[in-house]
Amino acid sequence: MSSMIKMLRIDDRLIHGQVAVxxxxxxNVSRIIVVSDAISKNEIxxxxxxxxxxxxxxxxxxxxxxxxxxxNDPRAAxxxxxxxxxxPKEVKRVLxxxxxxxxxxxxxxxxxxRIVGDLENKRKITDTVYLTDEEVKIFKDLSAENFxxxxxxxxSDNAKPLDELI
Numbered sequence: 001m002s003s004m005i006k007m008l009r010i011d012d013r014l015i016h017g018q019v020a021v022x023x024x025x026x027x028n029v030s031r032i033i034v035v036s037d038a039i040s041k042n043e044i045x046x047x048x049x050x051x052x053x054x055x056x057x058x059x060x061x062x063x064x065x066x067x068x069x070x071x072n073d074p075r076a077a078x079x080x081x082x083x084x085x086x087x088p089k090e091v092k093r094v095l096x097x098x099x100x101x102x103x104x105x106x107x108x109x110x111x112x113x114r115i116v117g118d119l120e121n122k123r124k125i126t127d128t129v130y131l132t133d134e135e136v137k138i139f140k141d142l143s144a145e146n147f148x149x150x151x152x153x154x155x156s157d158n159a160k161p162l163d164e165l166i
Contacts, residue, residue: 005104026155035067
């Protein structure tokens, strides 16, 4: 059975032109779920994200625990979902909290670590990904649990295994 979560993407910008238009079309999703404890409490950010989403795709912004309830609900199995996140610690919580049936088809780390935080304390993984040592450890731990991330900014880019980059 193919996964209802077509992709879980880590992107500082969450929903923006690239994700909203290109990926949602490419993956043929009917839902975008932004998972973030902080953003789910921020009405201004929530409405900005909803405005950035394509009109034909229902968009939800949820804290981790609520998102897990939704994603693990058997009724969600017939949906086609793009999950977008911007915090590796929360990503780990989500991946470890999903049922095997809900495991995402693609795990994509594409634009992360440049916008927030000090670049001196981060390693440049690619032109668009900068990780702290703690974040590298999170991705290595997830890889050991068989959550294999790729680096693929756009569908037209070649996917590179994150394990080879970190």
